[in-house]
Amino acid sequence: MGKLQKSIDKRNALVKATIELVNNNGFHATPMSKIAKMADVSPATIYLYFENKQDLVNQTYMDIKAEYTNFAFATHNPNTPVKEGFENIWKRIAEFKLKDCENAMFLAQCDNTPMIDESIRQKGIKHLQPLLDLWERGRNEQVIKPVSDYLLYAYAINPLSFLMISQKRGALQLSKKHIEEAYQAAWDSIKL
Amino acid sequence: MGKLQKSIDKRNALVKATIELVNNNGFHATPMSKIAKMADVSPATIYLYFENKQDLVNQTYMDIKAEYTNFAFATHNPNTPVKEGFENIWKRIAEFKLKDCENAMFLAQCDNTPMIDESIRQKGIKHLQPLLDLWERGRNEQVIKPVSDYLLYAYAINPLSFLMISQKRGALQLSKKHIEEAYQAAWDSIKL
DNA sequence: TAAAAAAGAATGAACATTCATTTTTTTTAA
DNA sequence: TTAAAAAAAATGAATGTTCATTCTTTTTTA
Structure with missing residues (x-):
């Protein structure tokens, strides 16, 4: 070695x-x-x-964030129809959050507390661009509600974090069926 | 005095x-x-x-959680139709989270980190019973999707926390119109 | 054998909690 | 009603511990 x-x-x-x-x-x-x-x-x-403890956590955040978005967009094709493209990305994200739970929990904690330097968090957000592009297209094609990215994210993506944390705490066990239900809720909340 | x-x-x-x-x-x-x-x-x-620092934070959590749910359910009438009842509770919750932002932020941080003793958090959940009852009724009347309380909560309520945190960070400013859009997304995600 | 990497021990600052006094409030008795 | 005494509440200054980081020495690599 x-x-x-x-x-x-x-x-x-x-x-x-x-x-x-x-x-x-x-x-x-x-x-x-x-x-x-x-x-x-x-x-x-x-x-x-x-450099120091803060740097260790910042770098850890950046590493995992990159891993997360790489996984989420690995199978994404910007030319597929919006609905199909969204379903694909959503399910990749769900897969990551539920299979790679430790890493996803860490990201959630970073995003919900003042633990990470704000500038680092900002950088992490840029990785989501393919999803934001898809949403923009969806709004133009009148497939997705004409509302802000924040709102779409809050309803389409963020609930997965809550479900993941609940599962980690042992409050529930997410089966294939639950994932499908969650996907339907996500799509229903943003589709036109 | x-x-x-x-x-x-x-x-x-x-x-x-x-x-x-x-x-x-x-x-x-x-x-x-x-x-x-x-x-x-x-x-x-x-x-x-x-007693000590942990006790201070636990008690603070309990205090604010009670204040939050009191506010949320203050105008709730268990006999109103499900859709109307939900809209009322949802909007009270939204009002609390956006007007009483400091308190709501604190609850969000407690619920997303290992900061609070788990037993204390469990107690806090009980306060939500009126909403869970409403959902149960909604499922029976086939007004609300036949899915678990966790899923309904993840899509109907939890996104507000994300929006609140984003607003606190200055990422966006939630107007009346945004609240209405958010309500629509919440209802669309859980209605049958 | 020199340079780089790693180690364990040492340092000094920050902190939760406690301690010894002081201040404030309440009670008692004239 | 007042003032002295007792009790309670509050304080600022220790105390002892934990921890991030650095220093000096040892080990590994080139």
């Missing part, structure tokens, strides 16, 4: 430990020493890979 | 300071010393009113 691979592995271990610990305890209740221990590394080593 | 009133005032000041500071910095980045300073009280005094 080369030096580079070893470095990548170590960085990945740190990111992974950060996600798990922050998910369970929150940012400020997660000491660097615990992150180090979980990643099997000395606390001092973290500072070879990251 | 009697002794009792003075105590109540002091407790209220502590609760208010807690909300403001936790909203802006999160639970763990809010020191007791700052809460004390903002409430114009010695740090030691907090411990006359609350």
Whole structure:
């Protein structure tokens, strides 16, 4: 195993430990020493890979956000009809949030608290552009309600985060049928 | 001013300071010393009113949750038709979240992070019973989709939290028209 | 063998909570 | 009614701990 691979592995271990610990305890209740221990590394080593704790969390956020949107848009074709395109993206997002729950929980926590630097969060939003483009087309074709992106996002996408958190807490177990129901609710809320 | 009133005032000041500071910095980045300073009280005094920091936040959550649901259901009449009843409750909730933004933000943060003891959060959920009853009736009358309360909540109510947070961040300014659009999306997502 | 990477221990700041006093309020007795 | 005494409430200053970060030494790699 080369030096580079070893470095990548170590960085990945740190990111992974950060996600798990922050998910369970929150940012400020997660000491660097615990992150180090979980990643099997000395606390001092973290500072070879990251500037400080804030930077570690910012980078973790950016990493996972990119992974998330890559997955969401991997099968997206900008030329398909709006309805079909939306269903595809929505289901990819649902799949990510439910299969890759740890990562999605982390993103949700970052987006709902003052944990991440605001400038970093802003950058993360840009990754969603393909979905915003689709919605713009949908509005033009009068397939989607003529309302703002925020509103569409609030009803079509954001509820998945709530369902995911509820599932993580053990409040419910989302089956294929539930996903289909959720998709219908999402589409009903934004379609014209 | 009697002794009792003075105590109540002091407790209220502590609760208010807690909300403001936790909203802006999160639970763990809010020191007791700052809460004390903002409430114009010695740090030691907090411990006359609350057992410890966790208890302070738990009690704050319970207080605000009760205030929220009282407001939401104040004008609710269990005998009105489902659609009308839902519109009324929804609009009361929207009003609370947008007018009493500080309090609503605090609840959202509590519900989206491991900040509050889980047992306390569970208690808070019970306050929503009138809405769950309405939904049950709606399902029986085939006015509302035959799906779980979690799903209905995720689409009909939770998006308001997202919109509220976005507004607080300055991403958008919710007008009467936006509220109406949001209501339509909420109803469209759950109606049969 | 030199340079880079990693380690563990050390440092100093921040913090929740407690402690020893002081201030305020209430009670008692003239 | 008043003022002294007792009780309660409030305070600011410790206390001891936890933690992010840095420093010095050791280990690994080139």
